[in-house]
Amino acid sequence: MIDKRCATPAAAVADIFDGATVMIGGFGEAGSPIELVHALIDRGTRDLTVVSNNTGSGEVGLAALIRNGQVKRMICSYPRTANSTVFPELFRAGKIELELVPQGTLAERMRAGGAGIPAFYTRTAVGTVLEEGKEQRDFDGHTYVMERGLRADFALVKAWRGDRYGNLLYNKTARNFGPVMCTAARTTIVQVQAIVPAGTIDPECVITPGIFVNRVVEVREPLQESLLVKQGVRYP
Amino acid sequence: MSTMAETLPAGVGWDRDAMARRLALDIPDGAYVNLGIGMPELVAQFVPEDREVFYHVENGLLGMGPAPAPEQADPELINAGKKPVSAVPGAAYFHHADSFVMIRGGHIDICVLGAMQVSRNGDLANWSTGEVDAIPAVGGAMDLVAGVKTIYVITQHTTKTGEPKLVERCSYPLTGKRCVDRIYTDLAVIDITPQGPVVIALAPGVTFDQVQARTGTALIAGPGL
Numbered sequence: 292m293i294d295k296r297c298a299t300p301a302a303a304v305a306d307i308f309d310g311a312t313v314m315i316g317g318f319g320e321a322g323s324p325i326e327l328v329h330a331l332i333d334r335g336t337r338d339l340t341v342v343s344n345n346t347g348s349g350e351v352g353l354a355a356l357i358r359n360g361q362v363k364r365m366i367c368s369y370p371r372t373a374n375s376t377v378f379p380e381l382f383r384a385g386k387i388e389l390e391l392v393p394q395g396t397l398a399e400r401m402r403a404g405g406a407g408i409p410a411f412y413t414r415t416a417v418g419t420v421l422e423e424g425k426e427q428r429d430f431d432g433h434t435y436v437m438e439r440g441l442r443a444d445f446a447l448v449k450a451w452r453g454d455r456y457g458n459l460l461y462n463k464t465a466r467n468f469g470p471v472m473c474t475a476a477r478t479t480i481v482q483v484q485a486i487v488p489a490g491t492i493d494p495e496c497v498i499t500p501g502i503f504v505n506r507v508v509e510v511r512e513p514l515q516e517s518l519l520v521k522q523g524v525r526y527p
Numbered sequence: 528m529s530t531m532a533e534t535l536p537a538g539v540g541w542d543r544d545a546m547a548r549r550l551a552l553d554i555p556d557g558a559y560v561n562l563g564i565g566m567p568e569l570v571a572q573f574v575p576e577d578r579e580v581f582y583h584v585e586n587g588l589l590g591m592g593p594a595p596a597p598e599q600a601d602p603e604l605i606n607a608g609k610k611p612v613s614a615v616p617g618a619a620y621f622h623h624a625d626s627f628v629m630i631r632g633g634h635i636d637i638c639v640l641g642a643m644q645v646s647r648n649g650d651l652a653n654w655s656t657g658e659v660d661a662i663p664a665v666g667g668a669m670d671l672v673a674g675v676k677t678i679y680v681i682t683q684h685t686t687k688t689g690e691p692k693l694v695e696r697c698s699y700p701l702t703g704k705r706c707v708d709r710i711y712t713d714l715a716v717i718d719i720t721p722q723g724p725v726v727i728a729l730a731p732g733v734t735f736d737q738v739q740a741r742t743g744t745a746l747i748a749g750p751g752l
Binding site: 318319320321322344368369370371372373378379382383389391392393394395396397398399401402413414415416417418419420421461462463464465466467468469470471498515516517 | 584585586587588601602603604605609614620621622623624626627630631650660662663664665666667668669670673674700701702703704
């Protein structure tokens, strides 16, 4: 019998190891798996490379993981947003590394990684500082840069509904990086607002098929990052 | 090309809404459009009602509607600026790789962006000043200019300190080369052409010479002026 359900966020992240590469879903707070990230803070895992579009806000969730000194390197497209002070401060102090990747290239690198494609060519970033050090090639009269597929040891993702097989549905624009991250990690860990009985999700509607998911943990009422930031909450 | 141009009388030139309204006239019925953060967001409200336009949101929505009332805001339904939006009937949600397939694969018709600088040949700089202690953040800007069919820039004609934004060559790090098609400023509408920047419309009460005096590169007067 296949049963990917996991009792708690702590149990779900219990094997994330020092030095791991971890993809963390979300675009701003939408789709950010805040309970899984807090469990990773509790666990104290260090020297992480984190792949995420942003760097969190306030001092909760991803920003708190960074503040806690657990991240040595960020791979992201937009490391500063409203209320994000933790990353900029550490970056200016030279205490965290940054690999800046255009957002579409970031998504496609994960898609390629998940699909077993080691590299691809894109026109994005041609003629800019972000092409530096990358192989170039001309196709059909246009210049392209080569980008590498991206894989991770773990992905932490937030979805809306899941079943014991790991089939997932998402909510609105909180879907964002979730589906591609699920495909690109060796171990994909998903928090959902409800685990539903197997067989009740219409196969026509499944967004992430369970083959891409290893663990599903139910968090019925996830914390809302922007609300915590407004209240000045710090984690832990 | 002095930046010491005489001050224009107060109220001369288009205000932000008028700039957005002018641009909105150039968005045709049936277009798929991506609006950047800031002034580009104003454009949607001015598209004539008899035109059906679909707005693409890079974080996974085709069919963005107006901002909801505060009590109806959903933190999981946001735009690229991470502000609450709504979805129109017929909208679709999708993940990031699909969203950027739309952008990078040439499926979006028009993208409207802000700018720090545009060069006479259409190079765009809008993501970084390149200052040493700036936190570099690019988001989807480089993908948009590389993949969207038509790039419109909407921006004040000069910086807050009066420096021209339309220049011979960008001094800031580029977002993309030769990507801008048209620029809408508070003073004029300017097409980027192989011959150079062509002024195709002037704001009421503004002369070509006044625009030229606030521009860092030679302009061409369009036939319709």
